[in-house]
Amino acid sequence: MSAEQTSLTKAKETPAASGSPxxxxxxxxxxxxxxxxxxxxxQVGAVQAVDNVSFTVGAGESLGLVGExxxxxxxxxxxxxxxxxxxxxxxxYLGQDITHAGRKELAxxxxxxxxxxxxxxxxxxxxxxxxxxxxxxxxxxxxxxxGGRDARAKELLEIVGLNPEHFNRFPHEFSGGQRQRIGVxxxxxxxxxxIVADEPxxxxxxxxxxxVVNLLQGLQRELGIAFVFIAHDLSIVRHFSQRVAVMYLGKxxxxxxxxxxxxxxxxxxxxxxxxxxxxxxxxxAAAERIRLTGDVPSPLNPPSGCRFRTRCxxxxxxxxxxxxxxxxxxxxxxxxxxxxxxxxxxxxxxxxASSVPKARDAAELKxxxxxxxxxxxxxxxxxxxxxxxxxxxxxxxxGKTxxxxxxxxxxxGKTxxxxxxxxxxxxxxxxxxxxxxx
Amino acid sequence: xxxxxxxxxxxxxxxxxxxLSVHDLQVRFRTEDGIVKAxxxxxxxxxxxxxxxxxxxxxxxxxxxxxxxxxxHNPRNTxxxxxxxxxxxxxxxxxxxxxxxxxxxxxxxxxxxALAALSPYYTxxxxxxxxxxxHTGASKKEGRDRAIEMLRRVGIPxxxxxxxxxxxxxxxxxxxxxxxxxxxxxxxxLLIADEPTTALDVTVQAQIVDLLKDLxxxxxxxxxxxxxDLGVIREIADDVLxxxxxxxxxxxxxxxxxxxxxxxxxxxxxxxxxxxxxxxDIPLMPIPGTPPSLLNPPAGCAFNPRCAYxxxxxxxxxxxxxxPLAPANGHLSACHLTxxxxxxxLTEQILPRLSS
Ligand SMILES: Nc1ncnc2c1ncn2[C@@H]1O[C@H](COP(=O)(O)OP(=O)(O)OP(=O)(O)O)[C@@H](O)[C@H]1O
Ligand SMILES: Nc1ncnc2c1ncn2[C@@H]1O[C@H](COP(=O)(O)OP(=O)(O)OP(=O)(O)O)[C@@H](O)[C@H]1O
Ligand code: SF4
Ligand code: SF4
Ligand SMILES: [Mg+2]
Ligand SMILES: [Mg+2]
Numbered sequence: 125m126s127a128e129q130t131s132l133t134k135a136k137e138t139p140a141a142s143g144s145p146x147x148x149x150x151x152x153x154x155x156x157x158x159x160x161x162x163x164x165x166x167q168v169g170a171v172q173a174v175d176n177v178s179f180t181v182g183a184g185e186s187l188g189l190v191g192e193x194x195x196x197x198x199x200x201x202x203x204x205x206x207x208x209x210x211x212x213x214x215x216x217y218l219g220q221d222i223t224h225a226g227r228k229e230l231a232x233x234x235x236x237x238x239x240x241x242x243x244x245x246x247x248x249x250x251x252x253x254x255x256x257x258x259x260x261x262x263x264x265x266x267x268x269x270x271g272g273r274d275a276r277a278k279e280l281l282e283i284v285g286l287n288p289e290h291f292n293r294f295p296h297e298f299s300g301g302q303r304q305r306i307g308v309x310x311x312x313x314x315x316x317x318x319i320v321a322d323e324p325x326x327x328x329x330x331x332x333x334x335x336v337v338n339l340l341q342g343l344q345r346e347l348g349i350a351f352v353f354i355a356h357d358l359s360i361v362r363h364f365s366q367r368v369a370v371m372y373l374g375k376x377x378x379x380x381x382x383x384x385x386x387x388x389x390x391x392x393x394x395x396x397x398x399x400x401x402x403x404x405x406x407x408x409a410a411a412e413r414i415r416l417t418g419d420v421p422s423p424l425n426p427p428s429g430c431r432f433r434t435r436c437x438x439x440x441x442x443x444x445x446x447x448x449x450x451x452x453x454x455x456x457x458x459x460x461x462x463x464x465x466x467x468x469x470x471x472x473x474x475x476x477a478s479s480v481p482k483a484r485d486a487a488e489l490k491x492x493x494x495x496x497x498x499x500x501x502x503x504x505x506x507x508x509x510x511x512x513x514x515x516x517x518x519x520x521x522x523g524k525t526x527x528x529x530x531x532x533x534x535x536x537g538k539t540x541x542x543x544x545x546x547x548x549x550x551x552x553x554x555x556x557x558x559x560x561x562x
Numbered sequence: 563x564x565x566x567x568x569x570x571x572x573x574x575x576x577x578x579x580x581x582l583s584v585h586d587l588q589v590r591f592r593t594e595d596g597i598v599k600a601x602x603x604x605x606x607x608x609x610x611x612x613x614x615x616x617x618x619x620x621x622x623x624x625x626x627x628x629x630x631x632x633x634x635h636n637p638r639n640t641x642x643x644x645x646x647x648x649x650x651x652x653x654x655x656x657x658x659x660x661x662x663x664x665x666x667x668x669x670x671x672x673x674x675x676a677l678a679a680l681s682p683y684y685t686x687x688x689x690x691x692x693x694x695x696x697h698t699g700a701s702k703k704e705g706r707d708r709a710i711e712m713l714r715r716v717g718i719p720x721x722x723x724x725x726x727x728x729x730x731x732x733x734x735x736x737x738x739x740x741x742x743x744x745x746x747x748x749x750x751x752l753l754i755a756d757e758p759t760t761a762l763d764v765t766v767q768a769q770i771v772d773l774l775k776d777l778x779x780x781x782x783x784x785x786x787x788x789x790x791d792l793g794v795i796r797e798i799a800d801d802v803l804x805x806x807x808x809x810x811x812x813x814x815x816x817x818x819x820x821x822x823x824x825x826x827x828x829x830x831x832x833x834x835x836x837x838x839x840x841x842x843d844i845p846l847m848p849i850p851g852t853p854p855s856l857l858n859p860p861a862g863c864a865f866n867p868r869c870a871y872x873x874x875x876x877x878x879x880x881x882x883x884x885x886p887l888a889p890a891n892g893h894l895s896a897c898h899l900t901x902x903x904x905x906x907x908l909t910e911q912i913l914p915r916l917s918s
Contacts, residue, residue, distance in 0.1 A: 156731070158723070171731075193735025193766045194719075242734040242761065243677040285620075287855050292594060300674040300757065301620025301790075323734065326760040327674070329790045330834040332620050332853070334846035337836075341845070356763045357791075359836035363846065382842070400764040402793025404835055405916075406817050416765050422719035 144219035145180040146318060146350050147204065152177045152213035154199050158424060172423045173199040175374040176213070178450075181318070184348035188365030188382070190358065190397065194423070195371045197354045198242055201320040204352060205239045206230060217318075235265040238316040240324045242354075244303035248295040254281070255291040258310050265314055280309040283339060285332050301327040308336060312343070320352045325360065337364055358401045362386055367459075370394050373431040374423055376450060380460035388470035390453055390462040392436050430465065438466045580607035581784050582631070582752055587644035589626050589635065589808075596857045600626040602808045604644070605887075608752075611782040615799030615816065617789065617831070621853055622805040624788045625674055628754045631786075632671050633661040648752060666693050670750035672758045674788075676741040680729040686713070686740045687725035694747045712743035717769050734761040742770065746777065754786045759794060771797050792835060796820060804828050807854045807864035814893025824895035824904045826869045829912045863898065874903055 153175050160168035174196040181187045189197050202208045204215060206222060214223045217233060241247035248257055258277040262269070269276040278288040284305040295303055304327045311319055321340070325333045337360060343349045355361050361368055362382050369379040370393065378391040389395050396414040418435040421427050430448050433439040442465050450463040455470055589601035601623040608614045616624050629635055630642050633653060646653040648669065653661065673679035680689060690712055691705030700708065706725065713721035716739035729737055738761045745753060755774070759767040771794060777783055787798055795802060795816060802819040804812040804827065812825040823829055830849035851868035854860055862881040866872050872880040875898040887896040891905050899907070 160726075190763070192763050193739070193761065194733040196733075198733060243675065243737075245675045245678040282852070285852055287852070289595060289855060289857060297591070297593060297598075299621040299625060303675075305620075323761065327620065327757060327790070329617070329619050329831065330792070330836070331830055331849040333790070334834045334836070334848035338845045338848065356761070356767070357836070358764065359838040359840075362838060363836055363840070363842050386838070396765060397763065398838075400768050401838055402764065402767070402791065402797060404792035404796050404820060404832075406796050406820055413768060414765075415768065420717055420719040422723070424720055424723055 144216070146183045146185075146218060147181040147352075148216040148219075149180070149200075149204065150178045150214045150216075152200065152203055152215065153211045154196075154203055154208055155211045169424055172374050172426055174203065175426075177371075177374075177376050178213075179369055179376065179379060181350050181352060183317070183350055184344060185367070186344060186351040186353050186365040188361035188368035189352060189354045189371065190356065190361055190368060191371030192373070192397075193356075196374045196423070197371060198322050200371075201239060201322050201352060201354055205237055205320050207239070235261070235267070235314040236317045238311040238314055238319050240307045240311045240319065240321040242322040242326075244300065244307050244327065245295060247307060248303060250295050253292050253294055254298075254306055257295070257306060258313050261310060262313050267314060277309070277313065280312055281306075284309045284312075285335050301329065301332065304328060305332075305336065308340075315347075316349060318350045318352070320354075322354045323356065324353075326356065333360070340364065358386075358398065370397065373421055373426055375431060375463070376461075377432065377463045378461065379450070381457065384457040384460045388457075388460075390456065390460075390467040390470045391432075391464050392438055392468060393432050395468055430463070438468075440466060581610045581649055582608040582786075583645075583647040584627070584631065585645045585647075587627060587630060587646065588642065589623070589630050590641045592639045592641075593857075598856045599859060600808050600856060601630070603887075604805075604808075604810055606803055606810065606813065608784050608786065610751075610784055611778060612800045613778065613785040613787055613798050615787050615789065615795040615802040616805060617792065617795060617802060618805030618811075619807070619827075619853055620790075621856075623808040624805055625756055627805075628671065628756060628786060628788065631754065632665060632669065633658075634671075666745075666750070667697060667748050668750060669752040669754065670745040670748065671754040672742050672745045672756060674756040674760075676734075676737040676761070677729060679741060680737060682729055685726050685728055686732065690740065690744050690747055693744070697748050708747065709743070712747055713740070715746075715773060716740070716743050717766055735763070735766060738762060739766075739770070749777075749781055750783065751781075752784045752786075754788075756788045757790070758787075759789065759791070767794065768797075774798065792820065792832070804831070807859055808856060809864065809896065810887055810894075811865070811896045812894065813887065818893040822891065822908060823912070824890040824893065824908070825897050826871050826899075827865050828895075829908070830868075832912065833915055863896070871899060871903075871907065874899060 154173050155170040156173055157167045158169040158171060159165040177200060179187060189200065191197055199208065203210050206215070206225070210223060214221060216222065217237065222230065222233070252260070255274065255277055258280060259273040262273045262276070278291055281288055281290060286302060286305055286309070290298070295306070298306065304324065308324055324340075325336050328336060340351070341364060344351060351365070353361065353365050365382060367379065368382050368385045369376050370385070370391065371377065372393050378385065378389065378394045385394065386398065389398060396416055399412065399414045416435045421431060421434050427434050427444070429445050430436070430439070430443040433443040436443065446465070448463045448465045450461045452460060453462050453467055456462060585605050587601055587604040591598040591600055604623070604627055606614065618624055631646055631653065633656070635642060642654060644654070648664070680686070687706055687709040690709040694700055694708050695702065695705040710721045710725050713725060718724050718736055718739060729740070732740060738758065742758055753774070759770055762770060774785060775798065778785060787795070789795060799816045802814065802816050803810050804819060804825065806827045812819060812823065812828050819828065820832070823832060827849070833847055834849065836846055849868055854864050854867070860867055862879070862883055863869070863885050866880040869880065879898050883898070885896045885898045887894045890897070890901050895904070897904065
């Protein structure tokens with residue numbers, strides 16, 4: 125499992141002009157139009173999935189991306205890999221502006237920027253064997269490893285902890301974590317320089333997770349591969365990423381070196397996040413978790429001023445009227461940027477420590493009340509009615525195990541490595557679905 | 563195998579007494595390369611209102627065994643043996659029609675891969691409402707309201723708008739929560755949650771765990787919770803089953819398994835947990851070696867090629883004789899080490915390592 129075992133050729137050369145970082149993202153924004161209205165669909169709003177996000181990633185560096193579910197991490201990843209067209213902002217790769225680069229311009233760097241997708245199964249073509257899935261991109265990109273592509277593919281399977289005997293199997297014959305590792309092996313097949321890894325180890329048990337993380341870390345050190353590493357496991361992010369960006373509702377609210385971020389977080393959301401990390405030791409006093417309460421805001425209609433204010437225990441007038449800039453606050457370490465008007469004092473250690481301000485208790489009482497009202501028991505359904513109506517749950521479930529009829533149709537349009545075709549095909553399928561719905 | 567079934571069944575409670583009782587379950591797949599022995603001699607019970615956590619290596623048969631409970635394997639290439647009893651009803655001998663009646667209603671499953679489990683052609687709202695409408699005879703409007711309510715409960719913002727989205731318009735974690743909403747919409751008595759929180763950040767994860775616990779308190783739901791996150795196990799599980807290579811290698815209460823594991827694989831797992839305050843310069847510590855082949859599983863104890871303690875077992879017992887799942891210092895473990903050996907390794911080597 126160590127990187128020495130791999131025959132990845134050392135990245136041709138480290139970025140020539142060491143002045144420009146490998147990846148430079150400035151003011152990146154993605155709004156998805158929301159259609160509505162009857163009988164003619166027209167745009168009635170937009171999901172502000174990513175809003176004015178800026179960061180850089182140097183060669184051989186890993187930038188961790190964490191944040192609430194739905195805050196725009198995957199969208200950011202897909203923008204960087206140019207699977208989505210940005211609404212505005214710019215993306216530079218090795219100094220070259222690729223924000224709107226066309227197919228032709230992208231061709232030479234396509235193989236250098238790889239993505240490991242969050243949904244392993246739907247990113248694998250169900251009609252191809254694992255062998256084909258891994259060798260195809262090599263073929264398309266004219267990569268001829270010594271010993272041949274098949275041998276290389278088997279080697280890659282082995283280094284991600286799969287059995288070379290799996291070479292001829294189809295994706296549906298694998299477990300969730302095995303599929304995830306197929307995605308990892310496929311991304312590595314192209315000797316990339318930058319990998320956008322979207323939850324690459326979330327489906328793995330802690331031992332195999334450790335194995336894969338060590339592998340990726342070896343690649344990072346020895347071959348200088350850079351990562352944008354999206355994950356929910358804060359321990360893994362800290363272990364793997366030299367710098368970490370925290371996103372909330374489409375914005376970066378805090379970014380810093382890992383030590384600075386984990387030991388002196390300034391943004392209230394970062395605090396909440398770090399405090400909520402679960403601990404496997406039943407004897408560690410249930411650390412005082414900050415339960416976020418208050419209205420969960422929507423990217424369709426984000427709050428004015430600071431987007432976190434509907435759930436922030438420190439919010440004041442100013443937070444509603446003025447958007448806090450992402451800046452280096454007094455007392456922050458170099459490069460530690462925070463977007464907050466009334467930051468935490470950073471001296472308190474949130475990791476495992478119990479420094480929960482009183483205000484939170486009040487906030488914590490809220491969910492109970494909300495819960496009580498929001499818990500309609502099965503609407504007084506008579507038991508007998510229950511038995512009658514399960515047929516459709518089955519029809520649906522059937523599609524699931526038996527080769528995933530629809531998932532397949534969807535995945536068909538996807539050619540490995542050619543991710544562009546992928547999203548397009550998907551959009552088409554969706555458009556169709558939409559029509560038939562009306 | 564036959565020699566062991568006996569001893570294993572000896573320690574298992576009588577089948578049929580619990581709400582869900584899985585006894586000596588075997589699942590085999592026919593593939594081009596041979597027979598995959600995905601689940602072997604699996605036995606466990608689940609009482610009403612309790613939660614069984616299942617942990618174990620990726621590919622160890624956690625999903626496959628639970629898909630068998632749901633009756634969702636394709637009979638064309640799958641052989642299932644043993645017995646699965648739900649509330650007195652033998653599920654392996656139940657007709658497809660009976661199973662259809664149970665699924666989604668009496669028992670429901672949150673599938674591991676939400677995107678693959680959702681249809682790309684229908685809105686999220688419709689996919690949640692449909693089972694509810696069919697089951698309660700609710701109108702379209704009521705179904706929609708119910709879907710919005712469920713989305714709200716799993717924490718989707720502006721559910722009244724998002725209910726009309728298609729799965730591709732949801733983020734990974736939102737899809738996972740939509741899947742959870744779908745499984746809960748009819749208030750199942752048995753809920754199988756297959757890694758339901760992998761795509762959720764820790765704060766949302768905590769909310770979902772709370773939601774499931776509340777539900778359990780209100781309606782006495784029995785839950786099987788499959789996860790790799792031992793921190794979540796600690797929060798939600800009463801009992802824990804540890805799987806390796808298609809078998810249960812350890813079973814006990816949550817505290818027993820997390821605090822006084824009696825199996826070398828369990829020790830390896832606990833030692834691999836990344837710690838949030840560990841030094842970042844020390845590599846993570848995986849269990850050495852590679853996962854076993856299920857086409858040709860190792861003879862004897864399936865863990866033996868990777869086990870650091872097999873020399874402590876006299877002779878070649880570890881390579882030739884499969885250890886039964888038997889009581890060891892309070893809970894069940896499948897390992898030839900003696901009770902004394904297990905306990906002393908645990909206290910002298912494992913626990914100090916975990917607390918350092
Ligand atoms: N193709 C799309 N069309 C419309 N909305 C979308 C699309 N893709 C994503 N969104 C929306 O954009 C927001 C951000 O989604 P994204 O997938 O980037 O979140 P994420 O941070 O990756 O979340 P998670 O951790 O749950 O995967 C969400 O509200 C999502 O519903
Ligand atoms: N349809 C199938 N045909 C052949 N083998 C299969 C099939 N489905 C699963 N398997 C194999 O059975 C084993 C058990 O798979 P299962 O999905 O139960 O693993 P799991 O414990 O859920 O793992 P994970 O944590 O990665 O989801 C795996 O080794 C897998 O490769
Ligand atoms: S700006 Fe105001 S609302 Fe936003 S995080 Fe800071 S204190 Fe809270
Ligand atoms: S039976 Fe032997 S090989 Fe298996 S876990 Fe115990 S000591 Fe290790
Ligand atoms: Mg995502
Ligand atoms: Mg699984």
